[in-house]
Amino acid sequence: MAVYETVIGLEIHVELDTKSKIFCSCSTKFGAEPNKNTCPVCIGLPGVMPVLNEEVVKLAVKAGSALNCKINLINKTDRKNYFYPDLPKAYQISQFDLPICSGGFIDLDIEDRARKIGITRIHIEEDAGKLIHLEDSEYTLIDYNRGGVPLIEIVTEPDMRSADEAVAFLKKLRAILIYSGISDCKMEQGSMRCDVNISVREYGSQELNTKVEIKNMNSLKEVHKAILKEENRQMQFYHYGEGHKVVQETRRWDASKGRTVTMRSKEDAHDYRYFPEPDLPPVIIASETAEAIKNTLPELPDAKRKRMIEKYRLTEQEVDILIEEKYVADFYEETVQLSNEPKEASNWIITEVLRVLKTEKEIPLTTRQLSDLILEIKKGTISRTAGKEVFEALITSEASVEKIIAAKGFQQISAKDEIEAIVDQVLSSNPQAIEDFASGKTQSFGFLMGQCMKASKGKGNPGVVKEILEQKLRR
Amino acid sequence: MKVTKEEVAYIAKLSNLMLTPEQAEKQAEEFSNILNHFDTINQENLTGIEMYSFEDEPLRLRKDEAIPFKNSDELYANTKSMQETAIKIPKVVE
Ligand SMILES: [Zn+2]
Numbered sequence: 310m311a312v313y314e315t316v317i318g319l320e321i322h323v324e325l326d327t328k329s330k331i332f333c334s335c336s337t338k339f340g341a342e343p344n345k346n347t348c349p350v351c352i353g354l355p356g357v358m359p360v361l362n363e364e365v366v367k368l369a370v371k372a373g374s375a376l377n378c379k380i381n382l383i384n385k386t387d388r389k390n391y392f393y394p395d396l397p398k399a400y401q402i403s404q405f406d407l408p409i410c411s412g413g414f415i416d417l418d419i420e421d422r423a424r425k426i427g428i429t430r431i432h433i434e435e436d437a438g439k440l441i442h443l444e445d446s447e448y449t450l451i452d453y454n455r456g457g458v459p460l461i462e463i464v465t466e467p468d469m470r471s472a473d474e475a476v477a478f479l480k481k482l483r484a485i486l487i488y489s490g491i492s493d494c495k496m497e498q499g500s501m502r503c504d505v506n507i508s509v510r511e512y513g514s515q516e517l518n519t520k521v522e523i524k525n526m527n528s529l530k531e532v533h534k535a536i537l538k539e540e541n542r543q544m545q546f547y548h549y550g551e552g553h554k555v556v557q558e559t560r561r562w563d564a565s566k567g568r569t570v571t572m573r574s575k576e577d578a579h580d581y582r583y584f585p586e587p588d589l590p591p592v593i594i595a596s597e598t599a600e601a602i603k604n605t606l607p608e609l610p611d612a613k614r615k616r617m618i619e620k621y622r623l624t625e626q627e628v629d630i631l632i633e634e635k636y637v638a639d640f641y642e643e644t645v646q647l648s649n650e651p652k653e654a655s656n657w658i659i660t661e662v663l664r665v666l667k668t669e670k671e672i673p674l675t676t677r678q679l680s681d682l683i684l685e686i687k688k689g690t691i692s693r694t695a696g697k698e699v700f701e702a703l704i705t706s707e708a709s710v711e712k713i714i715a716a717k718g719f720q721q722i723s724a725k726d727e728i729e730a731i732v733d734q735v736l737s738s739n740p741q742a743i744e745d746f747a748s749g750k751t752q753s754f755g756f757l758m759g760q761c762m763k764a765s766k767g768k769g770n771p772g773v774v775k776e777i778l779e780q781k782l783r784r
Numbered sequence: 785m786k787v788t789k790e791e792v793a794y795i796a797k798l799s800n801l802m803l804t805p806e807q808a809e810k811q812a813e814e815f816s817n818i819l820n821h822f823d824t825i826n827q828e829n830l831t832g833i834e835m836y837s838f839e840d841e842p843l844r845l846r847k848d849e850a851i852p853f854k855n856s857d858e859l860y861a862n863t864k865s866m867q868e869t870a871i872k873i874p875k876v877v878e
Contacts, residue, residue, distance in 0.1 A: 329850045336850035343870040344860065348853035364848035392800055394876055441870065442877065450870035580798055593843050 312512040313547060315540040316520075317475050317505060318467035321482065322460050323492045324436065324500035325368045331435045331459035332359030332402065339498055343452035351435075351457035353398030359588055361386075365459045366409070366592060367602055368491050369433050372461055373410030374603040375489045376428050376482075382594045384409045386433075386586040394451055395437040403462075405583040408432035409592065415485070416611070417477050426478050427466030436460050455499075461491075467506065467517065472536035476529050479503060480633070484610045487635050496527045503532060509543040509555075518552070522559045523569055535562040539569050613638065621651035630659055637663070640672055648680035650687065657683065661700055674703040681710035689770045695719040721770040725777065728761075728769055732777050735760045746782055754782070785823060787815040 327337055333350035350357045373380050387405035413428035438456035440449050463482070469475045483494045483501060494501040508520040523539060526532045539560070546554045560569040608616070610632055617628045617638075632638045637658065644654040657679060662672055682703065686696045691714055702713045714720060722728055735757060736743060745753040761774050792808045792815065803811065853859065865872040 327848050329846075329848050334846070334849060334851040335853060338850075343868070345856075345869065346852075347856070347859060349859070352859065360844065360846045362848050363845035366845065390798075394873055440876065442875070447875050448867070448872050449874070449876050450867055450872055452870055582795070582798060590843060 311548070313509050313544050314470055314512045315472075315536070316467045316508045316510060316517060317469035317471075317536065318520075319463075319465045319469070319475060319478065320504040320506070321463045321465075321479070322436075322502045322504075323372075323463065323486060323494060325365055325459040325461060326490060326492050327362060327364045327368070327459055329362060329364075330457035331362050331365050331433070332457055335457065337458050339500075341454055343450070344454060346454045347456070351397075352453050359402065359586075361589060361592065362459060365433055366594065368459075369409045369431060369461050370594065370599055370602045371489055371606060372463070372486065372491050373413065373431050374599075375485050375491070375606055375609060376410075376413040376415060376431070376463070378410035378413030378428060378431060380410055380594065380599045381407060382596055382599060383407065383591060384594075385591040386589045387583045388586050389434075389581045389583055391581060393437070394449070395440050395456070397438070397453060397456065401435060401437065402586055402589070403434035403583075404432035407591075415478060415481055417474065417481060419474060419477055424468075424474065426468045426474075429464040429466055431461050431463050434460050434462060467508075467520075472533045472540070475505065475536055476533050479529055479532065481610070484633065484635070488609055488613075489606055496529070499527060502527050505532060505536060505539075507536060507539050507543070509540055509547060511547075518547075519555045519557050521555065521557070521569075523562050524559055524572060526562055531562060531564050534564075534567065535569060538567065542569070617642075621645065621655070623651065623655050627655050627659065630663070631655065636672070637666075640676055643676040644680045644683075647676055648683045650680070650683050653683045653687070654679070657700070661697070665704060673705070674700075678703050678710055685710055685714065689721055689772065690714065691719045691721055692767075692771070695721075718768075720768065722765055722768050722773075725773065728765070728773050728777050731764050731769065732761055732774065732781055735764055736781060743782065754778070757782075785816060785819040787812045787819065791815075 324337075329335060330337055330346075330351055333348050335346045335348050335351055338346065350359060370380055372378075384404060384407045386402050388400040389403045389405070390400045392399050408430045410431040411429065413431070415426050415428065417424040417426055436455050436458040438451055438453040440451055442449055465478070469478060486492045486494050486501075492500055496502070503526045505523045505526060506520045507523065508518045510516060510518045521539060521543070523535050526535060543555050546552055559572040561572045562568075563570050613632055614625075614628050617623060617632065618625060621628075623631075631641050640662070641654055641658050644658070645651045648654060662674075662679075665673060682696060682699055685691055685699075686693055691699065695714075695717075698717065699710060699713050699719065702708075702717065703710070706713065708716075722731075739757060739760065742753045742757050746757070757778060758771075758775060761778060762769055762771065765774070789805075789808050789812050792803065792811045796803045796808070796811075860866060860869075860871070863871055
């Protein structure tokens with residue numbers, strides 16, 4: 310039986326993090342009232358002229374630099390023509406034969422196997438408006454707020470071989486773009502969207518078989534599911550000698566039904582009749598400008614990972630978890646700076662903060678609060694168990710750690726004279742246990758320890774109690 | 785370069801244009817003339833000429849500032865049908 314492999318290439322649209330649109334000064338803010346952020350330019354009224362936003366050039370060059378691309382110092386815009394109500398001009402300003410960046414790559418590390426995924430090109434373009442299809446209504450509503458929002462489209466080589474690899478690539482790409490401040494990459498808000506090109510061939514073959522494009526995926530989980538489903542659909546055809554039934558087409562992922570469905574086949578595929586945009590001059594970037602932009606790149610995930618492993622002596626797994634989201638990594642490093650406790654900070658963030666983040670959108674406490682908590686436990690003011698309760702309280706409170714500990718009465722008793730008094734009292738009322746201990750029954754130590762903790766109402770610092778109890782029994 | 789009537793019909797379809805056979809014929813001829821003109825331009829010897837030199841006219845870019853459009857009330861004055869601030873059109877489904 311033949312063994313098959315999947316060949317995957319991705320096209321990723323990312324909204325750039327600018328204040329204004331690509332060719333006009335309308336705001337790019339998400340969530341405004343429909344058509345509030347529009348003007349004659351972005352709704353394509355006759356006679357208007359586009360003017361390119363300098364930040365778009367900057368962010369696209371930054372993206373190219375972060376993804377190891379060549380920056381094309383001479384590039385140009387083109388019109389991509391098609392009719393659809395989300396596109397008021399009936400053409401989208403994009404880039405065709407001279408994109409702003411080309412030929413980059415991302416290094417992936419999948420189960421300790423190094424993989425290099427090629428990036429064909431990155432081009433700048435304007436986003437289209439949004440159509441709202443109301444259920445049970447004979448109307449469609451149009452909101453042009455998104456029209457003219459700047460995008461980069463990142464096109465990869467067909468270098469991925471599985472759903473896992475595609476998702477690993479997207480995760481890494483997302484991290485790099487967020488780290489460099491290029492986009493917030495919020496998939497659920499559509500600021501990062503992904504088309505998947507997928508074909509299947511016999512393992513070892515160098516040929517590319519007919520590919521199918523799955524459009525507009527907006528969650529990593531769905532991308533993963535859709536690839537598994539689609540590769541299986543195609544493999545079934547090849548396996549039963551019906552390879553001709555795999556036709557070049559665009560399919561849509563139906564998340565509710567868990568399968569891909571045909572959107573349009575090749576026969577009515579769009580012929581976009583690209584031609585150079587006559588309203589905009591070529592984009593010419595001075596090489597010093599490109600170099601200066603490259604130098605503004607912050608530390609990227611790979612470099613951060615390496616540094617954090619060395620500097621904080623954490624395991625690779627710990628660092629991988631901490632750096633997956635930039636704001637978590639930043640939170641970690643700030644907490645360490647305040648507390649000087651890299652291991653403890655990592656433990657608290659991985660077990661407690663990330664648990665809370667499964668249901669919360671933001672980290673619900675400050676780095677000051679967390680570092681104070683870590684330090685109070687270290688000092689022995691409170692026990693570790695009480696610390697967890699203080700953490701829960703911090704989630705819903707802006708109060709200082711000190712205040713919460715006081716309010717809850719969690720202070721541990723560490724003062725030696727106080728503990729001595731408790732130990733003395735316990736010993737005087739348990740002469741039998743002392744005798745047992747003296748005759749070699751070591752388990753009676755545990756009993757006495759328990760009695761002391763009980764007498765301190767659980768607040769005795771266990772380390773100090775043990776030390777004093779041992780001293781007294783050995784006397 | 786000769787443009788056929790069939791090619792004109794195809795482009796017309798993509799452009800949502802209706803052309804009578806006579807108009808298509810005329811368009812085919814005009815397109816051919818335009819493309820021939822480009823062929824003529826193409827014969828120009830351009831060796832040694834910097835294609836993208838715009839030193840006298842540096843690239844003009846816009847600062848990234850959000851400025852709301854003032855006359856937004858009139859922007860949709862000619863729109864036939866609105867629901868609140870959204871444009872209402874007959875249902876389109878891809
Ligand atoms: Zn606008």
